[in-house]
Amino acid sequence: MSSYYYYSFNFSVIICILLVVLSFFSKSNAQLNSNFYQNNCPNVSDIVRCVIQEALQSDARIGASLLRLHFHDCFVNGCDASILLDNNAKTNIVSEKDAAPNANSVRGFNVVDNIKIAVENCCPGVVSCADILALAAESSVSLAGGPSWNVLLGRRDSRRANQGANISIPSPFESINKITIKFSAVGLSIADLVALSGIYQII
Numbered sequence: 001m002s003s004y005y006y007y008s009f010n011f012s013v014i015i016c017i018l019l020v021v022l023s024f025f026s027k028s029n030a031q032l033n034s035n036f037y038q039n040n041c042p043n044v045s046d047i048v049r050c051v052i053q054e055a056l057q058s059d060a061r062i063g064a065s066l067l068r069l070h071f072h073d074c075f076v077n078g079c080d081a082s083i084l085l086d087n088n089a090k091t092n093i094v095s096e097k098d099a100a101p102n103a104n105s106v107r108g109f110n111v112v113d114n115i116k117i118a119v120e121n122c123c124p125g126v127v128s129c130a131d132i133l134a135l136a137a138e139s140s141v142s143l144a145g146g147p148s149w150n151v152l153l154g155r156r157d158s159r160r161a162n163q164g165a166n167i168s169i170p171s172p173f174e175s176i177n178k179i180t181i182k183f184s185a186v187g188l189s190i191a192d193l194v195a196l197s198g199i200y201q202i203i
Contacts, residue, residue: 129157
């Protein structure tokens, strides 16, 4: 596959996923506001974008990976950043990172960590990790040449993971009927299924 075709296809898939994720998850975001951090961290979007720009210099796939990370987080119990939690015996956390759909597959955690550090340096204790994932998804698409949009903000981070619920994330190895059922269960259509499944071909 030529590099031109690869990146053209990469861009097309990113746009499809963007539209699907926004159209679905915005249904449960009625309480969110794009100006949520206007008074206490007005430059958060610029901070996120700057870190991703730097990451792209050494990893051309990181944008698509961050978008997929956001999708995997949102598909299980909503967009709450629970996918970022590590195993912790003291708090009885069994990390979603080790769930079958995510283990040795979902990537970009190091970039999210770098974004969080940069945001905390400017606005300590203000911006949620869930909002950082949402902002990273928007910046990734925009930096790939796609559209930009006002990200709805104000999500709260989960303090608990739900590794077992990750079985709801569709697998490319499942039958089309089973995948369709999983998408239908969260209000997504066949068209959504086709768009989102395409990302597994590039990551």
